[in-house]
Amino acid sequence: LIDRRSHIGGNAYDCYNEAGILIHRYGPHIFHTNAQSIIDYLSQFTSWRPYEHRVLAFVDGKLLPIPINLDTINHLYGLELSPAELEEFFASRRETVGEVRTAEDVVVSTVGRELYEKFFRGYTRKQWGV
Incomplete structure (x- = not known):
């Protein structure tokens, strides 16, 4: 060992x-x-x-489930998306990242910049100092 x-x-x-x-x-x-x-x-x-x-994140004054899922998006934005509509939602927000090199790249290329900023940026800075 x-x-x-x-x-x-x-x-x-x-x-x-x-x-x-x-x-x-x-x-x-x-x-x-x-x-x-x-x-x-x-x-x-x-x-x-x-x-x-079960993990909840405090975002925009609401406790929301994380990892980001259908319930997260519906509660955050006051929507009633179906699972298929959720994929369309993510597709409309994700950004193309050339070479994935950081956790930020992964999140932004999956769910978009706005959700990265709301859920991950502060945590990453607090946890890792970056």
């Missing part, structure tokens, strides 16, 4: 703070896998809790 840090566990690492309270040093992180073999292996060492991950 190789880890860059002086402990194992990556971003899921937890430890006791000065007060003796168990904390997530890097904030809470959720384990994800679709591989049954990994679940079977880890099940030898742990029990599992059912968990449905």
Whole structure:
């Protein structure tokens, strides 16, 4: 096992703070896998809790589901788009990006500049300082 840090566990690492309270040093992180073999292996060492991950972003005074989906767009803009109309909505807003080099390029080429600005730009700046 190789880890860059002086402990194992990556971003899921937890430890006791000065007060003796168990904390997530890097904030809470959720384990994800679709591989049954990994679940079977880890099940030898742990029990599992059912968990449905839901994330909301506060945009334009509204709590909206993220990743951006049909509900996000309908609630943000007061629309009642169908799934087919959602694809047309994205197609009308996405921008052509020559070579995709950044997360911004991916988002802008998928859902457009406006949604990038509303949902991702501030997060990227806060999280990564760029």
